């Protein structure tokens with residue numbers, strides 16, 4: 739097991755990619771604080787046994803984040819790994835997106851990673867070690883015309899990953915990102931897999947010809963969290979079935 743006795747915080751862990759990350763980290767020997775705004779996360783944590791706890795928090799709110807860090811320290815005594823995963827999307831094109839929705843998506847997707855990253859890094863800095871993983875997207879590099887704040891937030895997350903990595907090297911903290919392509923979760927089903935047209939477009943632009951599973955993202959998170967990635971920092975790894983390698987003007991095959 740790669741992560742025996744390590745302590746991890748995973749945000750957005752009630753379902754989807756976050757839950758798969760929590761499950762994988764536990765299988766690798768870690769103790770995990772699952773964090774989510776949805777209280778159903780308590781059931782998910784209970785199903786994972788003694789190594790798991792749940793804390794209900796809106797990770798875009800500093801008071802919640804500080805309470806989440808305090809609860810993790812009270813439960814486990816240290817924090818070695820943070821997976822900044824919570825995220826939302828909102829469908830509206832540039833001329834229609836309203837200020838409130840722009841601010842909400844940026845607050846939940848981007849500001850939450852700053853708040854959780856800073857609060858947890860202050861703990862890790864005292865320990866002189868740690869690994870932080872920010873969940874980005876292929877849409878940090880590409881753009882979807884009707885998902886303006888989502889695309890903007892993911893581009894900014896990649897820069898956050900780089901600047902965090904530089905400032906935290908002296909404390910032995912590594913910071914990397916993961917950029918999933920289309921992964922079969924509730925969020926993707928709603929955002930891009932709900933119509934046959936959109937589904938066909940996604941699959942035709944994914945050289946592997948299929949969507950990813952949350953566990954295929956979680957395995958990369960376990961790698962980045964572990965000492966196997968000891969010389970990696972400031973990178974975003976894309977887990978996308980070949981999507982970013984493809985020039986869209988030519989057919990997949």
Ligand SMILES: NC(=O)c1ccc[n+]([C@@H]2O[C@H](COP(=O)([O-])OP(=O)(O)OC[C@H]3O[C@@H](n4cnc5c(N)ncnc54)[C@H](O)[C@@H]3O)[C@@H](O)[C@H]2O)c1
Pocket residue numbers: 749750751752753754755756773774775776795796797798823824825826846873874875876917918919920921922923924925926
């Ligand atoms: N599924 C995909 O295809 C895909 C692709 C690229 C990137 N991603 C990214 O992966 C991450 C997880 O996505 P997913 O598909 O598992 O989504 P999901 O909707 O299935 O799960 C997201 C979780 O985040 C939680 N959450 C939302 N707002 C929160 C808040 N303010 N505080 C705490 N928790 C909050 C939700 O309750 C939910 O449990 C997101 O950052 C998303 O942008 C997903």
Ligand SMILES: O=S(=O)(O)c1ccc(CO)cc1
Pocket residue numbers: 826827876877882885918919920921925926929930940
């Ligand atoms: O363009 S996609 O990568 O398929 C994609 C997946 C999920 C979301 C919402 O998070 C947006 C785009």
